[in-house]
Amino acid sequence: MFTSFSTALSALNATSTAIDVVGNNLANLNSPGFKTSQVIFRDLVTQSLGAGLGETQVGFGTGVPLTVRQFTQGAIQTTSGLLDAAIQGDGFFVINDASGNTLYTRAGNFQTDKDGNLLTDTGNWVQGWTTIDPTTGNVDTNGPIGKIVVPVGSLKAPTATTDFSVDLNLDSSAAADATSAFSTPITVYDSLGTSHVLTLNFQKTGAGQWSYQVDVPGAEVSGGTPGTPFPISGASGTLTFDSSGQLTDPAAGSKISFSITGLADGASDMSMSWDPYTSAGAARITQFGETSASSASAQNGSSAAELVHVGLSDGGQILAQYSNGDQVMVGQVALASIRNPDTLIASGNNNFQLSARTAIPAIGEPGTGGRGTIAGGSIEASTVDIAREFTNLIVYQRGYEANSRVVTTADTLSQDTINLIH
16 A cells, blocks of 8 residues: 555656656747657556466556657748758757857857857857868868858959850841941959950941951050040951851850950959850851840959858858859858757757767758758747647646645555554
């Protein structure tokens, strides 16, 4: 009979722990990336009474309940934070604390410090890659991960134009004289970021034949006259079209190359290539029976520009946008895949650390190797279900009350037993 004391007390202790877990879940109802914990009760070994095993079995109560964290997907909520990120699927953000310890989190409310380090809202360093591959211009994700440092208040150096193209049509019905003259401008940039407006001049010289000459304003080069176009040496020639209005000379794959020397602003001489064909070999210049007109132009230079803002895009890429419209990839957030995340130990601040039973994390890019994807400008909400937690709270409360009745009943019986000797 008197084992009922310890049995009921074990139940009170277990139920109290379960209520603590429910309280913690409800307390983190609004914690980004929080994963709810589930309580699993278990009975203690039973005692068999009587000659036959199992005829009468009396248990010794319940053991300390197991707490299992449920790593289910939380709702993705759109935010206004430029650096916020949410994981859709499996995986964890990798972070380092002030002591250099590696931790893992699903909370992606990131920010930067005065030095441009990408941090969690609790000051831990977000890990990823920032080394740029000079061949592709993208972030090299083959090396080890480290702190992500984004440019803060920096000025982007100018890029001199080396290639340009113009899409246009020249009127095949035009007369082969000065009345056919057609010009179109294109803006290019030198090594100092100064813009120069080149003028491409065309005139029909015969059936399927057009001459061209590229000019630069005279005031912008030595030897030029202000207010007068200065013909660029080597930037002239003839375009030839076939009976279908398609460009035949220069041939596909050929570029028109020339240089601009003696720039008045002291910039380096410009060496440029004008490509009259697309990368697929289609002519950008045609001669059809329509009014001469340009439809598009492109060039690969840019002026100096100030950093406007830095944001985290879908896929975990850190993009820097500059005042000239350029967008440059400056970092890539890493994700860690853990096969048995339920063995992780919560360390506070929405972070987890590895336990002795946790599998070695596999770190890589989002969307690879079974890792989930990253949604920029979003946060993963807590997985706490308030209705379920309230239901559990009622059940545990009733369980606690029931076991307290066992204690009082056992106490009454013990008093009756003591009173038998009187």
